[in-house]
Amino acid sequence: xxxxxxxxxxxxxxxPGPGGEVVTAVRDVSLKxxxxxxxxxxxxSGCGKTTSLRMIAxxxxxxxxxxxxxxxPMGRTPPFQRPVNTVFQSYALFPHMTIGENVAFGLQMxxxxxxxxxxxxxxxxxMVRLSGYxxxxxxxxxxxxxxxxxxxxxxxxxxxxxxLDEPLGALDLxxxxxxxxxxxxxxxxxxxxxxxxxxxxxxxxxxxxxxAVMEGGVALQVGDANDIYEHPNCRFVADFxxxxxxxxxxxxxxxxxxxxxxxxxxxxxxxxxxQPVTPGQKVTVTIRPEKMHIRPTATDVNLLSGRVTDVVxxxxxxxxxxxxxxxxxxxxxxxxxxxxxxxxxxxGEPVSVRFAIEAARVLTE
Amino acid sequence: xxxxxxxxxxxxxxxxxxPTLLVMLVMLVLPLTLTVITSFGQRDADGNxxxxxxxxxxxxLLGFTETGWDDLYLGILMRSLxxxxxxxxxxxxxxxxxxxxxxxxxxxxxxFLLFLVLIPLWTNFIIRIYAWVMILRGQGVLNSALGGVAxxxxxxxxxxxxxxxxxxxxxxxxxxxxxxxxxPIYTSLEKIEPNLYEAAADLYANAFHTFWRxxxxxxxxxxxxGTILTFVPVIGTFVVSDILGGRQVILVGNLVxxxxxxxxxxPFGSAASIILLLMxxxxxxxxxxxxGLGEEIAAG
Ligand SMILES: Nc1ncnc2c1ncn2[C@@H]1O[C@H](COP(=O)(O)OP(=O)(O)OP(=O)(O)O)[C@@H](O)[C@H]1O
Ligand SMILES: [Mg+2]
Numbered sequence: 001x002x003x004x005x006x007x008x009x010x011x012x013x014x015x016p017g018p019g020g021e022v023v024t025a026v027r028d029v030s031l032k033x034x035x036x037x038x039x040x041x042x043x044x045s046g047c048g049k050t051t052s053l054r055m056i057a058x059x060x061x062x063x064x065x066x067x068x069x070x071x072x073p074m075g076r077t078p079p080f081q082r083p084v085n086t087v088f089q090s091y092a093l094f095p096h097m098t099i100g101e102n103v104a105f106g107l108q109m110x111x112x113x114x115x116x117x118x119x120x121x122x123x124x125x126x127m128v129r130l131s132g133y134x135x136x137x138x139x140x141x142x143x144x145x146x147x148x149x150x151x152x153x154x155x156x157x158x159x160x161x162x163x164l165d166e167p168l169g170a171l172d173l174x175x176x177x178x179x180x181x182x183x184x185x186x187x188x189x190x191x192x193x194x195x196x197x198x199x200x201x202x203x204x205x206x207x208x209x210x211x212a213v214m215e216g217g218v219a220l221q222v223g224d225a226n227d228i229y230e231h232p233n234c235r236f237v238a239d240f241x242x243x244x245x246x247x248x249x250x251x252x253x254x255x256x257x258x259x260x261x262x263x264x265x266x267x268x269x270x271x272x273x274x275q276p277v278t279p280g281q282k283v284t285v286t287i288r289p290e291k292m293h294i295r296p297t298a299t300d301v302n303l304l305s306g307r308v309t310d311v312v313x314x315x316x317x318x319x320x321x322x323x324x325x326x327x328x329x330x331x332x333x334x335x336x337x338x339x340x341x342x343x344x345x346x347x348g349e350p351v352s353v354r355f356a357i358e359a360a361r362v363l364t365e
Numbered sequence: 366x367x368x369x370x371x372x373x374x375x376x377x378x379x380x381x382x383x384p385t386l387l388v389m390l391v392m393l394v395l396p397l398t399l400t401v402i403t404s405f406g407q408r409d410a411d412g413n414x415x416x417x418x419x420x421x422x423x424x425x426l427l428g429f430t431e432t433g434w435d436d437l438y439l440g441i442l443m444r445s446l447x448x449x450x451x452x453x454x455x456x457x458x459x460x461x462x463x464x465x466x467x468x469x470x471x472x473x474x475x476x477f478l479l480f481l482v483l484i485p486l487w488t489n490f491i492i493r494i495y496a497w498v499m500i501l502r503g504q505g506v507l508n509s510a511l512g513g514v515a516x517x518x519x520x521x522x523x524x525x526x527x528x529x530x531x532x533x534x535x536x537x538x539x540x541x542x543x544x545x546x547x548x549p550i551y552t553s554l555e556k557i558e559p560n561l562y563e564a565a566a567d568l569y570a571n572a573f574h575t576f577w578r579x580x581x582x583x584x585x586x587x588x589x590x591g592t593i594l595t596f597v598p599v600i601g602t603f604v605v606s607d608i609l610g611g612r613q614v615i616l617v618g619n620l621v622x623x624x625x626x627x628x629x630x631x632p633f634g635s636a637a638s639i640i641l642l643l644m645x646x647x648x649x650x651x652x653x654x655x656x657g658l659g660e661e662i663a664a665g
Binding site: 057078084092093 | 561570579
């Protein structure tokens, strides 16, 4: 089906700032989220994730552009008429109601009959493994339990789309990891589209089918975890997801699909060009540390000589800092996979760093 | 010695409440005990108290006299109670929307609006009540205004007898106690987390349902506090009824005051105070049992 569960078409959101200026929270964002997808909005603080989510829920209206739910334009439809539910970061459980009443609230508002409400509340609590807590008040539950109730309260309504705004933000690391897997499993079971906001890249990579990386109100790149890690389309995405090296330089020679980039100090390398470039253009090359090697059996095209400035041994890997002729420092990660791994170079020793052309990517922005 | 004082939490606690304890003892417990003792006493021909033990004062209050059943005093009690109920209900109905409006106003404007609510309290209580006499009396502001309108429409107009009357007393009470209801309700409304409203909207509740299922229950602590702050003083006050009732509307407060000052019958006045106290206590206890003091509902 060509219809998407959620579509944002050229959505902008501007707020009046405190000093009368205009704050643009979301800039021309277009997203298409398929039915049943686990979709993450990932980005640093203030990049407009919450605002995007709130526009889908209907708490904010776009200044420009349109939000569609299953092809229906939402226009000015108020939140209570949208077939979506939200899990708030602070849970927002009603403190004066019991857990049972909290979970039943949405169904009662939809005038579902009493027995059906009771049955579904029971099911929802079972789903989050909190059966028997109906009569407690939210305050009498731990943070993790409250989080699960917030989830049950939303899911019991069987929304078309579930929106989650950093739902695990308040949990400690261990519980957070557990809930990540649990949420993912739950989403597979119920088959509801999840849109999940987080600023934690690992969380996004672990849980999502696809990720939109946002920055400054712009959705920079949308893709699955592998895509975003291996094929970042700009410097920000490459930097935000995982660890990487950047080398600034100028395009020298061109060949189909690759280019020679000349960096400072006579450092020169060949890199893959996903976007067309022209000779003389200023570009950045990104290379992930684990895709480079300092083993001395060199047959690759890219061979950069430098001097080891630091060595960090962490068991599974050894990290080397290597300073190149132009003064650039790059980080190289060697896996210690052989039975008797030993250091390949010591501090101060000259080494050659080698990597495949495909491992290096030319970024134009 | 010093060390043990540091660790002695009970002693510390005792010292902290000591000043209040002393004040309460001197200003509350002693007079109250004296009142209880006096209420069982008699009065001699000169108006002095004879300390005996008789229930006569209480019997008289309940309506038993030598000449038979007389519901004069019970009537006064009932009237006071009824006036307090009316005042409280009207004050809640007027204060709630106002408090709601202030709590929902932009943050910067809220303080200004609260300030407006408090301005009347800067004027002396008695003066504020006399101001109502000026408004309500035969040639007062209200009658002049109505007369003016009637004149414009050429309708014959005879001034209303707004004052003195029981209605005037009610108006005065409502006016007097409005701020004491607005403030606690405002405080509890303002404490409600905005994302609870959003959660309700998210769960398909329209404005009406959100108000009744979220706003009202969460603001109940304020309503309870405001009710106690209004009901208890209204039932015992005598100044408003004295001034706006033109000494014709007699409430328990007036009864007590007159027994002490005019009739020179302290034992009877004491008995009336004790009855008033017990009644207030019983109602307050019942009310707080029924609706709680609100602490368990407080947002969290
Ligand atoms: N109601 C508002 N009025 C004015 N500015 C706002 C409003 N809401 C958000 N903003 C601004 O819009 C930008 C994006 O905010 P948003 O809450 O969407 O960020 P976020 O990505 O969710 O950040 P975080 O990870 O910190 O929650 C911020 O600069 C913020 O200050
Ligand atoms: Mg946010």
